Amino acid sequence: MTQQLLMIEDDTRLAAMVGEYLxxxxxxxxxxxxxxxxxxxxxxxxxxxxxLDLMLPDMDGLEVCRRIKGQGSESSHTAVLMLTAxxxxxxRIVGLEIGADDYLPKPFEPRELLARIRAVLRRxxxxxxxxxxxxDHKVMRFGSLEIDRDARTVSVSGNPCExxxxxxxxxxxxxxxxxxxxxxxxxxxxxxxxxxxAFDRSIDVHMGRIRSxxxxxxxxxxxxxxxxxxxxxxxxxxx
Numbered sequence: 001m002t003q004q005l006l007m008i009e010d011d012t013r014l015a016a017m018v019g020e021y022l023x024x025x026x027x028x029x030x031x032x033x034x035x036x037x038x039x040x041x042x043x044x045x046x047x048x049x050x051x052l053d054l055m056l057p058d059m060d061g062l063e064v065c066r067r068i069k070g071q072g073s074e075s076s077h078t079a080v081l082m083l084t085a086x087x088x089x090x091x092r093i094v095g096l097e098i099g100a101d102d103y104l105p106k107p108f109e110p111r112e113l114l115a116r117i118r119a120v121l122r123r124x125x126x127x128x129x130x131x132x133x134x135x136d137h138k139v140m141r142f143g144s145l146e147i148d149r150d151a152r153t154v155s156v157s158g159n160p161c162e163x164x165x166x167x168x169x170x171x172x173x174x175x176x177x178x179x180x181x182x183x184x185x186x187x188x189x190x191x192x193x194x195x196x197x198a199f200d201r202s203i204d205v206h207m208g209r210i211r212s213x214x215x216x217x218x219x220x221x222x223x224x225x226x227x228x229x230x231x232x233x234x235x236x237x238x239x
Contacts, residue, residue, distance in 0.1 A: 008038030069099030123165040143238035174234035
């Protein structure tokens with residue numbers, strides 16, 4: 001089945017160019033020129049990934065992202081790739097905090113956009129179709145925390161935790177190396193995602209989101225611990 005992409009972008013010329021390129025790459029593509037029509041289009045026809053410009057004429061792109069990713073929303077599992085202004089890290093950080101899966105500064109090369117799209121969808125298990133029925137699930141349990149790698153779900157005491165596909169991969173990378181201190185570089189290398197600088201705050205933003213989802217008290221974490229000046233460690237012994 002062809003994967004469907006929705007681009008919410010007020011620059012119609014850019015959207016036409018991107019759409020032609022992505023269709024040639026085998027994706028279904030639709031375009032909405034503003035936030036309201038984008039949300040309506042997503043409700044009418046679900047997409048696998050939304051390419052979201054943060055500078056929209058009718059509403060803040062961050063608000064659009066918040067509505068897409070909101071708990072209880074039918075589109076909450078839709079991947080979001082933000083298009084941000086070059087050199088503006090605050091929009092990027094806030095976007096990641098509210099659930100965006102990746103970001104790409106403008107201007108960008110279509111080939112890089114395609115690579116980011118493929119990486120996000122691959123992390124979400126869309127490319128390979130996910131786990132097959134009857135397959136043995138690889139479940140990791142740490143006290144009340146349960147991580148199902150095949151189903152790509154996380155729960156605490158049976159309650160599901162909301163994580164983006166990238167955050168799920170970060171958590172798995174840490175859990176598989178429980179008790180071992182990992183630097184930011186080692187964590188990013190483990191998930192084999194896009195390369196980031198070691199001091200990029202994005203990794204810390206994602207860790208904060210993961211803690212909010214799996215910790216009893218995010219400000220006093222017991223599962224993912226910070227090792228000052230080094231990185232993070234996933235605790236072996238947990239409640």
